[in-house]
């Protein structure tokens with residue numbers, strides 16, 4: 001078992017007034033990938049450096065496999081970090097770079113050569129071991145950096161923005177390579193990223209860090225459709241928010257009574273809260289009869305590439321829908337249209353969690 005467990009982790013940087021990381025509790029299950037996601041400055045790199053042993057926390061604990069690693073030096077923690085910039089040694093060959101950590105561990109040369117060869121094959125760099133880093137493409141260099149980390153068979157792999165510097169085609173290739181290797185080696189992994197898409201495509205769980213605190217920790221689909229707060233919903237592109245009061249499966253709101261899903265937890269289905277629905281879940285057209293039909297005025301449409309945004313007004317309440325461009329092309333600003341808000345797509349953010 002090499003689960004990672006952070007407990008009450010707190011860190012104030014020298015000269016900072018407010019703690020950068022405040023009482024962070026986070027568990028990453030053994031063999032899974034968690035994306036530590038958050039906007040620039042949220043404290044993601046600080047958490048990663050605390051775990052790797054490059055910073056010391058003011059308070060809290062870091063345990064790997066059930067044992068505290070807090071007092072261990074970085075090289076004895078069983079943690080390896082792969083940075084966004086591959087940071088290969090320019091004067092060493094690719095094979096020497098990949099074998100560097102094994103040499104530091106004092107392994108015999110023949111065993112290093114065998115392990116390095118096998119790992120280069122796994123990251124599809126077989127045959128390129130004798131090249132220098134400046135003879136590799138950006139994607140190849142990043143695969144070499146991944147090989148250098150994984151050849152050490154770490155208990156915990158920390159990846160810093162592993163896809164963001166790659167072009168879209170390479171991104172897909174790197175993504176599937178990371179997922180394949182991570183599953184094959186069952187290495188507990190934390191991916192640090194500010195990019196929602198990177199988090200969604202790579203991670204089993206997303207830990208969203210806002211202002212040094214854990215805003216929500218859940219599978220990607222849950223965090224998208226069931227945000228714990230307005231700040232979480234906004235971070236994931238949520239724009240439709242309707243305050244109201246819920247009782248008996250119905251929310252009374254500015255656009256009238258809205259039928260809520262049966263699956264809504266009882267704590268959310270009773271009392272005041274803010275209803276949210278993702279823009280891609282708003283249906284243009286009549287929809288099924290029980291799907292909260294409304295008449296809306298089309299305010300405008302914007303072509304976004306694979307989707308179009310439609311700005312709507314129901315009475316005096318603005319709503320946004322994301323639809324296929326061919327649907328948006330049939331709409332004219334000023335016209336009225338039927339829309340539907342399917343109950344299963346509705347979610348309620350309770351009052352008191354609405355900061356941000």
Ligand SMILES: Nc1ncnc2c1ncn2[C@@H]1O[C@H](COP(=O)(O)OP(=O)(O)OP(=O)(O)O)[C@@H](O)[C@H]1O
Nearest residue numbers: 013014020038039040041042043044045046047194
């Ligand atoms: N060594 C340091 N000394 C002082 N302050 C620091 C240090 N490292 C980070 N900080 C501050 O801590 C805060 C969080 O920084 P951090 O790099 O952890 O955020 P981040 O979420 O990783 O951001 P980014 O995505 O931009 O890398 C920032 O305000 C930053 O200026």
